[in-house]
Amino acid sequence: MKTENIPYKIYLNEDEMPKAWYNLRADMKNKPAPLLNPATHKPMTAEELAPVFCDDLVAQELDDKTAYFPIPEEIFNFYKMFRPSPLVRAYCLEEKLKTPAKIYYKFEGNNTSGSHKLNSAIAQAYYAKKQGLKGVTTETGAGQWGTALSMACSYFGLDCKVYMVKVSYEQKPFRREVMRTYGANVTPSPSETTNIGKKILAEHPGTTGSLGCAISEAVEVATTTPGYRYVLGSVLNQVLLHQSIIGLETEAALKKYNIKPDIIIGCAGGGSNLGGLIAPFMRDKIKGLADYRIIAVEPASCPSLTRGTYAYDFCDTGMVCPLAKMYTLGSGYIPAPNHAGGLRYHGMSSTLSQLYDDKLMEAVSVPQTEVFAAAEQFARVEGILPAPESSHAIKVAIDEAIKCRETGEEKTIVFGLTGTGYFDMVAYEKFHDGKMDDYIPSDEELQKSFATLPKID
Amino acid sequence: MKTENIPYKIYLNEDEMPKAWYNLRADMKNKPAPLLNPATHKPMTAEELAPVFCDDLVAQELDDKTAYFPIPEEIFNFYKMFRPSPLVRAYCLEEKLKTPAKIYYKFEGNNTSGSHKLNSAIAQAYYAKKQGLKGVTTETGAGQWGTALSMACSYFGLDCKVYMVKVSYEQKPFRREVMRTYGANVTPSPSETTNIGKKILAEHPGTTGSLGCAISEAVEVATTTPGYRYVLGSVLNQVLLHQSIIGLETEAALKKYNIKPDIIIGCAGGGSNLGGLIAPFMRDKIKGLADYRIIAVEPASCPSLTRGTYAYDFCDTGMVCPLAKMYTLGSGYIPAPNHAGGLRYHGMSSTLSQLYDDKLMEAVSVPQTEVFAAAEQFARVEGILPAPESSHAIKVAIDEAIKCRETGEEKTIVFGLTGTGYFDMVAYEKFHDGKMDDYIPSDEELQKSFATLPKID
Numbered sequence: 001m002k003t004e005n006i007p008y009k010i011y012l013n014e015d016e017m018p019k020a021w022y023n024l025r026a027d028m029k030n031k032p033a034p035l036l037n038p039a040t041h042k043p044m045t046a047e048e049l050a051p052v053f054c055d056d057l058v059a060q061e062l063d064d065k066t067a068y069f070p071i072p073e074e075i076f077n078f079y080k081m082f083r084p085s086p087l088v089r090a091y092c093l094e095e096k097l098k099t100p101a102k103i104y105y106k107f108e109g110n111n112t113s114g115s116h117k118l119n120s121a122i123a124q125a126y127y128a129k130k131q132g133l134k135g136v137t138t139e140t141g142a143g144q145w146g147t148a149l150s151m152a153c154s155y156f157g158l159d160c161k162v163y164m165v166k167v168s169y170e171q172k173p174f175r176r177e178v179m180r181t182y183g184a185n186v187t188p189s190p191s192e193t194t195n196i197g198k199k200i201l202a203e204h205p206g207t208t209g210s211l212g213c214a215i216s217e218a219v220e221v222a223t224t225t226p227g228y229r230y231v232l233g234s235v236l237n238q239v240l241l242h243q244s245i246i247g248l249e250t251e252a253a254l255k256k257y258n259i260k261p262d263i264i265i266g267c268a269g270g271g272s273n274l275g276g277l278i279a280p281f282m283r284d285k286i287k288g289l290a291d292y293r294i295i296a297v298e299p300a301s302c303p304s305l306t307r308g309t310y311a312y313d314f315c316d317t318g319m320v321c322p323l324a325k326m327y328t329l330g331s332g333y334i335p336a337p338n339h340a341g342g343l344r345y346h347g348m349s350s351t352l353s354q355l356y357d358d359k360l361m362e363a364v365s366v367p368q369t370e371v372f373a374a375a376e377q378f379a380r381v382e383g384i385l386p387a388p389e390s391s392h393a394i395k396v397a398i399d400e401a402i403k404c405r406e407t408g409e410e411k412t413i414v415f416g417l418t419g420t421g422y423f424d425m426v427a428y429e430k431f432h433d434g435k436m437d438d439y440i441p442s443d444e445e446l447q448k449s450f451a452t453l454p455k456i457d
Numbered sequence: 458m459k460t461e462n463i464p465y466k467i468y469l470n471e472d473e474m475p476k477a478w479y480n481l482r483a484d485m486k487n488k489p490a491p492l493l494n495p496a497t498h499k500p501m502t503a504e505e506l507a508p509v510f511c512d513d514l515v516a517q518e519l520d521d522k523t524a525y526f527p528i529p530e531e532i533f534n535f536y537k538m539f540r541p542s543p544l545v546r547a548y549c550l551e552e553k554l555k556t557p558a559k560i561y562y563k564f565e566g567n568n569t570s571g572s573h574k575l576n577s578a579i580a581q582a583y584y585a586k587k588q589g590l591k592g593v594t595t596e597t598g599a600g601q602w603g604t605a606l607s608m609a610c611s612y613f614g615l616d617c618k619v620y621m622v623k624v625s626y627e628q629k630p631f632r633r634e635v636m637r638t639y640g641a642n643v644t645p646s647p648s649e650t651t652n653i654g655k656k657i658l659a660e661h662p663g664t665t666g667s668l669g670c671a672i673s674e675a676v677e678v679a680t681t682t683p684g685y686r687y688v689l690g691s692v693l694n695q696v697l698l699h700q701s702i703i704g705l706e707t708e709a710a711l712k713k714y715n716i717k718p719d720i721i722i723g724c725a726g727g728g729s730n731l732g733g734l735i736a737p738f739m740r741d742k743i744k745g746l747a748d749y750r751i752i753a754v755e756p757a758s759c760p761s762l763t764r765g766t767y768a769y770d771f772c773d774t775g776m777v778c779p780l781a782k783m784y785t786l787g788s789g790y791i792p793a794p795n796h797a798g799g800l801r802y803h804g805m806s807s808t809l810s811q812l813y814d815d816k817l818m819e820a821v822s823v824p825q826t827e828v829f830a831a832a833e834q835f836a837r838v839e840g841i842l843p844a845p846e847s848s849h850a851i852k853v854a855i856d857e858a859i860k861c862r863e864t865g866e867e868k869t870i871v872f873g874l875t876g877t878g879y880f881d882m883v884a885y886e887k888f889h890d891g892k893m894d895d896y897i898p899s900d901e902e903l904q905k906s907f908a909t910l911p912k913i914d
Contacts, residue, residue, distance in 0.1 A: 007471045008537040014464045080465040081549070081840045092538070092612075110567050112842040112877075154837045155549075174631075174882035180889050181836055379638055380611045383538045385569040420569075422879040425631035432637050 009086040010253040017084050018248035020071055021241045024279045025064035025351060027286055030358055032064070032237070032350035033325035036312060041456055044322050052222060053238075054229050056127040060238040069241060072130075078122045078155060082111035083245070087253040088417075092381040094401070101404035103397060104259070105417040106250045106277065107384065112178070113148035115342075115387065115419030116273050117233050120242035121145070124231045125152035134227035135159025139189065139214030141168055142341030143175030144387075144419060145233035150184035161228075163189040163217045167208035168341075175423055189214035196220050211344075212331075215316045234270030235315060235324070235349050243276025250414065251280045261292060263400055265415040267392040268296040268305065268363070269342045271349030277416040278361070285360060294361040295400075296352065297392040299371070301439045302335040304328055304348045305356055305363035307446060312456040313347055323454060326353040329441075330449035336439035338368055339427030340388035342418075364396060367438035371395050372431040375421070387419040388427055466543040467710040474541050475705035477528055478698045481736045482521035482808060484743055487815055489521070489694070489807035490782035493769060498913055501779050509679060510695075511686050513584040517695040526698060535579045535612060539568035540702065544710040545874075549838040551858070558861035560854060561716070562874040563707045563734065564841065569635070570605035572799075572844065572876030573730050574690050577699035578602070581688045582609035591684035592616025596646065596671030598625055599798030600632030601844075601876060602690035607639035618685075620646040620674045624665035625798075632880055646671040653677050668801075669788075672773045691727030692772060692781070692806050700733025707871065708737045718749060720857055722872040724849040725753040725762065725820070726799045728806030734873040735818070742817060751818040752857075753809065754849040756828070758896045759792040761785055761805045762813055762820035764903060769913040770804055780911060783810040786898075787906035793896035795825055796884030797845035799875075803906075821853060824895035828852050829888040832878070844876040845884055 025031060034043040049058045060069065071079070090103040108116035128136050135158050140146030146162040153160035162184050169176055169188035179186050189209045190197040194217040200207065207213075222230035233239060254261060264281055266274035274296055284290040296305055304327045314331040315321040328347035335344040348356075355361050368388070375391035377398070378384070386394060397415040404411050421428065430436045482488060491500040506515040517526065528536070547560040565573035585593050592615050597603025603619040610617035619641050626633055626645035636643050646666045647654040651674040657664065664670075679687035690696060711718060721738050723731035731753055741747040753762055761784045771788040772778040785804040792801040805813075812818050825845070832848035834855070835841070843851060854872040861868050878885065887893045 011468050077548075078840075081545075088538075091534075112836065112840055114879075151840060155840075173886065174879070177882040177886045177889065178842060178879075181833055181842060181885055183837065376638055379569065380640065383535075383569055383608060383612075385635060385638060422571075422631070422635075425634040428638055429630065429634045432634065 006089055006257050008091060009088050010257060011086055012084040012249060012252055012256070014080060016252055017079070018245055018252065020068040022244040022248055022279050022283070023063065023067055023069060023241050024244070024282055025237065026067035027283050028354065029286065030354055032354045035322040035324055036456070038314070038319065038323050052219065052230050054124070054127040054131050054133065056130065057124060057238045060241055061236060072126060075123055075126050079245070082118065084249050085110060087250055090382055093378060096381045097398065097401050097405065099401040099405040100408060100410045101401040102410065102412045103401055104412070104414045106246060106414070107417045108246060109384065109387070109417065109420035113144060113151055114422060115144040115148065116243060116246060116276065117145045117148035118151060119245050119276070120233060120239045120272065121148035121152040122155065123242040125149065125156045125158055128229060129156040129158055133158065133229055135161060136229055136231045137161040137163070137218040137222040138231050138233070139163045139211060139218045141165050141211050141344070143168060143172055143423065144342060146184070146186070147175060147178050148233070149231065150179040150182035153184065154182040160184040161221060162186045163191070163214040165189055165209045165211055165214050172423060189217050191217065194220045212316050216320055219320060234272040234345070235347070237351060239272045240275035240349060240351055243272050244279040246273065246276040246416065247279040247281065250277065259412060261414045262411040263293045263295065263413045265295045265297060265393045265397050265400070265413065267343060267389050267416070267418065268298050268348060268352065269389065270345045271352040273416050273418045275349055275352055282355065282360065295396060296356070296361060296363040297396045298363065298365050299338050299340055299343050299392065300365045300367045301338040301441065302329065302344055303365040304346060306365045309450055310353060310357055311453050313453055315347065323456070324350050326350050327356060329446060330452045332452035333449040336441070338439070339424060340368065340371070340392065342389040343392065366392055366395050367440065369431065369436050369438050372428065372436065374398050384417065385421045386417060387421045388424050390416070390418040393417065463546055463714050465548060466545050467714060468543055469541040469706060469709055469713070471537060473709055474536070475702060475709065477525040479701040479705055479736050479740070480520065480524055480526060480698050481701070481739055482694065483524035484740050485811065486743065487811055489811045492779040492781055493913070495771070495776065495780050509676065509687050511581070511584045511588050511590065513587065514581060514695045517698055518693060529583060532580055532583050536702070539575065541706050542567060544707055547839055550835060553838045554855065554858050554862065556858040556862040557865060557867045558858040559867065559869045560858055561869070561871045563703060563871070564874045565703060566841065566844070566874065566877035570601060570608055571879060572601040572605065573700060573703060573733065574602045574605035575608060576702050576733070577690060577696045577729065578605035578609040579612065580699040582606065582613050582615055585686060586613040586615055590615070590686060592618060593686055593688045594618040594620070594675040594679040595688050595690070596620045596668060596675045598622050598668050598801070600625060600629055600880065601799060603641070603643070604632060604635050605690070606688065607636040607641035610641065611639040617641040618678060619643045620648070620671040622646055622666045622668055622671050629880060646674050648674065651677045669773050673777055676777060691729040691802070692804070694808060696729045697732035697806060697808055700729050701736040703730065703733040703873065704736040704738065707734065716869060718871045719868040720750045720752065720870045722752045722754060722850045722854050722857070722870065724800060724846050724873065724875060725755050725805060725809065726846065727802045728809040730873050730875045732806055732809055739812065739817065752853060753813070753818060753820040754853045755820065755822050756795050756797055756800050756849065757822045757824045758795040758898065759786065759801050760822040761803060763822045766907055767810060767814055768910050770910055772804065780913070781807050783807050784813060785910070786903060787909045789909035790906040793898070795896070796881060797825065797849065799846040800849065823849055823852050824897065826888065826893050826895050829885065829893065831855050841874065842878045843874060844878045845881050847873070847875040850874065
C-alpha cells in the first residue's frame, strides 16, 4: 500500500464548493453550431423553444457568451445533500496494475439516482418550479435519468411524468419502483395516453417501444398540457452547463493538493458527464494555460465520435425535435443491444462534437466484454460496483496506466466514475456466464444509416 | 432552509479516524453471559471454538477485559476506501417535520455491500488471511452480509463460499450476481454439497431452505475442509467489536462540532449495527459521564427484546452452534414474512441483551407498513433510499422529532442509517400497491415457541 499525504478520498468542504456553473461555450473559439428549426432550417429562437422548455433553461441553452451562471441557493442546498462528491485516489488499483501512474476518479454514484444525472435534474426542476409550472415530462430508458428527475421533482413538489421505454419498464421493475417511491407517474411507452402513442400502437401492435417513441410522447404531453414543460438529461447545452459542477469540483480538489493531471478520461453517450467533467480543463487548454490529453470513450457498438459523421441531424428517432450539428451515426441508427443503456445514443452533444472536430480531444471506442472485464477488475480492488457506462472510462484509464507501466512514466490520470451498477446485474450475469457478445457495426451498415441524414443547405 | 455552521455532512479527516475498536464489555459492570457448549453446558473454551472460528477472532470473542483493540493497518487501509462514513444533518427532514429537534444520521450505505456489514467482513477476512487459511464459509439470507464478505475476501485473495437460502437465491438474483462479481462461490441452500444438505433435501424434497439450514451447511464445510473457517455477520461479540467503528466515528464527528446528543436510535436484528453505534455512548453512560436515551428498534413481527424472554438459547435453528444467553423468541420461532430480512433473527446479541436487562437502554417494536411510510417520507426529502432494516430507526427518529414539535424541546437525535434499499424494491412495490401486511405474533404463539428453549441448570 502506498503511503503519501494525499488521502484516499478528497472531499471539498462546503465552503470550497463551486458557487457557479461554468459555460465552456463562452471560451470556445469555434462555437458549437446552433439548433435549427426542422421545418425552416433557421436557428431556433427563444420563442420557438419556450413551449417545450422552461424559460430560464431556454436562456441557458442559447447563451454562448456568459461564462459563469451563479448556482441558485435552493439548488446549492440540494447539492449539499450529495455533493461535494469525492475525488478518489485509486491506490489499490494502482498497486494491482503495478503502474507508476497516479489514478484518480471523480465518483458521482453516491446518491440514490446512482449517477451524475441528479446534478442537472435538480436544476431543471428548480427552474420549472420558479416558473410556476405544475410539472415536467421526460423519457427514460435505462432509468438513471428518470430516477434523478423523480427525486428532484419530489423535492420541489412538482408533478413528474416519466415515459419509460416499455421493454425497460417490464425488465427493470426495480428502477420503476424507485421512481414511484419518489412519487413519479411512470408510464410504459408507447401508451394510450398520447396521440402519438396510440398511433404507434395501432401501427405496431405489441411493440416494446423505443427511446425515440418515448421522447415523442413526453414532448406531446408537455406541449399540450397547461403548466407542463419537457426536460432532457443529456445532449443539450443547458445539461452540460449544470454538469460542469463535476469538473469544477474536480479542479478544486486537485488544486487543493497541488495535483496536475496529464490525462482526463470520461465515457460519452450524449455527453452530459464528459462535457461536465472536462469543462474547466478544456477552458485552460483552449486558453493555452495547460495541455491535457482529453479522451472520450464510447462503446464499439455505438461509435458516434470515432466512426460517425459531423453533420446536422435529428436529436430523436421520432424526428420532432430541433436539428443539432453533431457527430452522428444517423437518427435512424438502432444501436445493437449494449448493456450500457446510457451510451446508446446515435449522436453527441454539439459542444463536444465541435471540440472533437477542432482536435482538442481524442476519442476511442471499446467492446463491451472488455469493458465488463475492466469493471470487475476495478470492483474487486476499489470496492465500488461501477455502472456499465462508467466502466468504459475505467477500461481506458487502465489501458493508459498499463502504458505507463511499460514506459515508466508517472502520469496522473483522472477519470469520471459516473455511477453505480446496482440495477445492471443482468448484464453482469451475462458477462459472468460468458453470454455477452461484442457487436461492432459494419461500414455498410453505417453508410446506410448516414443516408437518413436530413439535407441541410 | 436552516443555515447554521454545521455542514450537511460531517466527514472526519483520515487522521481523525479511530485507530482502535472499542470493546464495550470491558466497561460493563454486569458482563454478558458466556457462550455455553451445547453438549456440556460449560462455557466454551478457545480450543473448542478454534475449529470453527479463526484464532484471533476467538480471542476477541472471549475477551471481556481489553477495552481497545488496535485496528491492523491492512484493515485501516481498506476502511479508508469507504470510511469515514458521513454523519449527516437531516436539515430537510427537520424542516418537513417542522420540529425544533436536531436530527443526525450516521450513513453506512455508501459502499457496494450497501450496509455496515463490510466493517466486520473485512476484519474477519483479514484474520483468516493472517492465519494462512485458504478461505471462509458463511450463510446469507437477504444478502448484505454475503456481499460484504465477498468484497472482503476478494480484497485479500481468499476463497469465499456462501450458502444462500434457496428462496433468496432464486428471488434475489441480483444480490447473487454482485457476490459473483467479487468472485464468491454462491450455493443455494440446502444443497447436495454437504451431508446436512443432502439429509434435509431427502427429508424435505423441494424445500426452499432457511437460514438455520444454511448456517449448518456453512459450518459443516468450514469444519471438514482443511484451511477453512466459518464466519458470521452479527450477534457475536467480535462483530460488535468491529462495528464499534460506527459509534467511534459518530462520537468524533459530534465532538468536532461540540454537539451533544440526547437520544441515540438504532435498528436491531442480531445487534451488529446497534451494538456498534452505541458503544462509546453506552461507555459514558455506564461511567456516569453522560445520560443518553438509547433506543433499540425492532420489527413487530420479530420482537425479541420487547416480547422475548431472557434465557440461554441456540443461536441457530439447526441447534449446532453454542448456546448464548439472550433475549429470544426461541430458536424454533419462524418470523412471519417481513421485508427487513436483516432483522428476522429470533434472538439478540448477549451484550445488548444484558444492557437491556440492566435497563441501560429502551426498546420499541414497530409494524412494517409504518416503517415503509417513514422510509418513503425520508427518501423524498433526504434523497437516500433507505434499506427496510434501517427504516425502523428512521420511523422512531421521526416519532421522537414529532414529540419535540409538540413539547417544543430542541433535542438532538442521532440515528443509525445502516444501508440502502436498492435490492429491496419488491418490498417497496408491495407497499406502493397496498399489498403489505403487518403481522404481529400472538402471545400464544410466543409461549409455544418459548417451550422450545433448552433447559439449562
